[in-house]
Amino acid sequence: DTGVSQDPRHKITKRGQNVTFRCDPISEHNRLYWYRQTLGQGPEFLTYFQNEAQLEKSRLLSDRFSAERPKGSFSTLEIQRTEQGDSAMYLCASSRGSGFLNEQYFGPGTRLTVT
Amino acid sequence: QKEVEQNSGPLSVPEGAIASLNCTYSDRVSQSFFWYRQYSGKSPELIMSIYSNGDKEDGRFTAQLNKASQYVSLLIRDSQPSDSATYLCAVYPGGFKTIFGAGTRLFVKA
Numbered sequence: 001d002t003g004v005s006q007d008p009r010h011k012i013t014k015r016g017q018n019v020t021f022r023c024d025p026i027s028e029h030n031r032l033y034w035y036r037q038t039l040g041q042g043p044e045f046l047t048y049f050q051n052e053a054q055l056e057k058s059r060l061l062s063d064r065f066s067a068e069r070p071k072g073s074f075s076t077l078e079i080q081r082t083e084q085g086d087s088a089m090y091l092c093a094s095s096r097g098s099g100f101l102n103e104q105y106f107g108p109g110t111r112l113t114v115t
Numbered sequence: 116q117k118e119v120e121q122n123s124g125p126l127s128v129p130e131g132a133i134a135s136l137n138c139t140y141s142d143r144v145s146q147s148f149f150w151y152r153q154y155s156g157k158s159p160e161l162i163m164s165i166y167s168n169g170d171k172e173d174g175r176f177t178a179q180l181n182k183a184s185q186y187v188s189l190l191i192r193d194s195q196p197s198d199s200a201t202y203l204c205a206v207y208p209g210g211f212k213t214i215f216g217a218g219t220r221l222f223v224k225a
Binding site for chain 2: 035041045048091102103
């Protein structure tokens with residue numbers, strides 16, 4: 001049973017460029033989450049998928065951010081026209097989704113630096 | 116008022132001592148509670164989950180939950196230098212979103 005994987009692990013981009021991150025959840029986990037974490041803060045919720053359906057989006061997720069989970073397997077998070085304020089660790093987590101249990105397991109994260 | 120509050124620390128304890136980490140939450144309907152350990156530059160790792168009032172023990176870790184006081188804690192017995200990390204409290208009120216505190220930094224001095 002492999003854990004959650006994310007790619008790339010690090011991304012440096014120039015302001016205004018588009019970036020895309022990928023997350024592969026633990027197999028059989030139907031819930032998938034994206035979070036953003038900055039230094040000294042806990043993970044901030046961005047969006048949630050149950051299978052292929054995106055059921056919740058944070059107001060933090062501006063129209064420059066989009067996420068997909070085709071066929072309920074891997075997910076992608078795209079940031080268009082990146083800004084320096086987008087620099088953060090982007091974390092993906094998955095869970096089995098058994099009612100109130102919802103134990104989430106995180107991937108290693110993608111560290112984004114916008115110059 | 117923040118939804119999940121933790122003392123940012125740092126909390127410093129000597130090796131072999133008990134480290135006590137605390138967390139309060141604002142949503143009374145919260146159902147599930149989690150503790151994550153996060154080493155510098157790494158992602159959070161789930162170490163404990165608790166759903167019912169009382170204590171839950173797993174090795175050197177004990178989670179304590181008091182829903183009436185909206186309080187959850189984590190005790191680490193026989194603390195080791197390798198326990199030095201940031202500990203994140205997370206609360207699941209149901210629905211879609213889990214809410215994380217900002218974390219408490221723990222230093223265990225050898």
